[in-house]
Amino acid sequence: MEPGMMNKDEGMRPRRLQGEAKKKQEPRKMNPFLLKRKVFTESKALLDELLEVQHFRTIYNIFVAVFCIFVLRAVLVDFIDTGRVALDFEVIVFAFGRLHMTLLPWLVMFLYTLLVPYQVLHIWVNLLKTLQLPALLTIIATVVLLIGHATVLAFYPVYTLMSQPFGPASCCIITLEQLRFLMKSYSFLRETVPPILQSRSNDGEMHLPQFSTYLYFLFCPTLIYRENYPRTPCVRWRYVIENFAKFLMCLFYGSMLFKCFTIPIFSNMNKQPLTFRSFVLIVFSATLAALYLAILIWYTFFHCWLNAFAEMMCFADRTFYKDWWNATSTSAYLRSWNVVVHDWLYCYIYHDLLWVFKLKAQSMAVLSTFIVSGAFHEYVFMMSFGFFYPLLFICWFIVIATEILGMPSTNILLWIRILFGLALLFSMQSLEWYARIHCPVQKNTFWTRVTPRTWSCYS
Structure with missing residues (x-):
């Protein structure tokens, strides 16, 4: 039944009965725990459905082919330099340092x-x-x-x-x-x-x-x-093994991207001053690497890791993400990129704030949800890299401003913003990482951890 249309029997119902039904529904509208709730339904992972289409599988195969080229490059360079074939896992070993202690x-x-x-x-x-x-x-x-x-x-x-x-x-x-x-x-x-x-x-x-x-x-x-929760009847162990294997291959793929793009560009930045021209060149040169890494992180965690665990737990709702690549606004992109966290933010931040303020402060609820989400992401960055560089939080406020102002957007404009934002974030975080290596301080304090060192180190 389309919105606004009324069932014939419902239209013929006496007004007294309609009024009683309306009164019975009033407490339900005022109860925050009986409003719109997350409903779990049995569904396949979106990528699993898309990969059944040959055209989309070809795009997937292109990424696999690029991965093979990176591996081949590493093998050939190691063979030319050392005279033997050896795959370098140095980046992975460093990134997962003291993993057993976690x-x-x-x-x-x-x-x-x-x-x-x-x-x-x-x-x-x-x-x-x-x-x-x-x-x-x-x-x-x-x-x-x-x-x-x-x-x-x-x-x-x-x-x-x-x-x-x-x-x-x-x-x-x-x-x-x-x-x-x-x-x-x-x-x-x-x-x-x-x-x-x-x-x-x-x-x-x-x-x-x-x-x-x-x-x-x-x-x-x-x-x-x-x-x-909706449950699947059995565990497809082959599907679990395939996803964990893809997860491990993606980790190696990411290490190759860092080895080929990040380390050669940023490890020698202390040898020359950081000018505006060099900074612009660095940002635009890092666009492809940042895009690859972002897509790789998304695919590794939201598809491979979560689907593997969902299969082992017989968890039938596999809507961990939606078609974020088709979004035409930043808010739609953020809602569909990470459905798992978005559901939590919607139910317990946005939804509850709307109830507290009686549905009269939707803008404040949206703003609060964005701030909490940005704080979560910035906290992960800060604790992972060991320094506070709130570029992501600044980008979050720019997103909020564009949403509040209602600036027009299309899928192309959104992708331009995504590419530029990823490249800027990737470049600045890498510059700050190596600045702290090239310009160490005698003693780490709270202020040394929260004060950026990029511009003072490379000046």
Whole structure:
């Protein structure tokens, strides 16, 4: 039925019955926990569907062929220089430095997220059944969880990353897992506590989720908690192995891109001053490498890694991304690039702010969602590379400005902005990385970590 059309029977319904139905729906409109919710449906990964089309598979084959050319180049250069065939894994070894040491902080964060929120919720529900102080019990439980989250999921991983020399990729793993546990625990509590309070106020039975559903939620590839998800009937282990194999090949592909594009260009920048002309040339020269790396990171994580885990967990909803390459606006691109995080931001930031301000502050809700998303991404960059260079956050505010001003956009203009933004971000982060190598300080302090060193080093 098209929007605005009314069913014939509904149109003939007496006005009194329509009014009663409207009154019954009014509390539902005012209840924030009964508004539009994320619905999980069984679906295939978009790339898996597109690769069934020969024309799209040819584009995919081009990327594979470029990967083979990079590998062949590395083999030939090593053979010419050393007289033997040897693939260089130096970039991967450096990036994943002390990878084995990431297991300890991950295990601490996992055990805390697995046990503490659920046990606090369990104790809180049992006390609600016997005591008559719901507000005080809720405040105590909230304070306990805030202290625990601040200690284990906030301070502890940051202290670990600051005190040990992890590689950039190892730092990124710990940081992403830190945010994942924070977002998952929040979603679990946000989805379970309101129904419990509502059942208590209606003198109903307070339902506590089973521990097995919470355990499954911690591993399945979504940040939105539900007691039930659509499931596949069996695990296709061949599909799992193929995706993990592609994941490993993409890591090697990325190391080759860094070896061919990043290291030769930026490692010798200290030998000449950084002028505006040289900076412009660097940015435009890095466009292709930045695009390749961005697409590679997206494909490696959002397709290979998440689909492999979804298959092992029999998780049937594979909408981890949409057709972001067809977007015509930056907001549409951001919504479809990472559906997993977007769903969390929409449900718990944008959606809840709209309810708090009674649907009268949509611009503020959009702005707050963009700021939280930008802060998350900037935090990952800062903890992964070990310095604060808020270029990504500045780009985020430019995006917000273009969206608020309603500037016209097409797919071509969007791709121009994406290419320029990726090249600028890639170039500036690389320049700052090597500036801190070429111009070290005697002692690392808070101010040395948050103060950019690019322009003073290369002047």
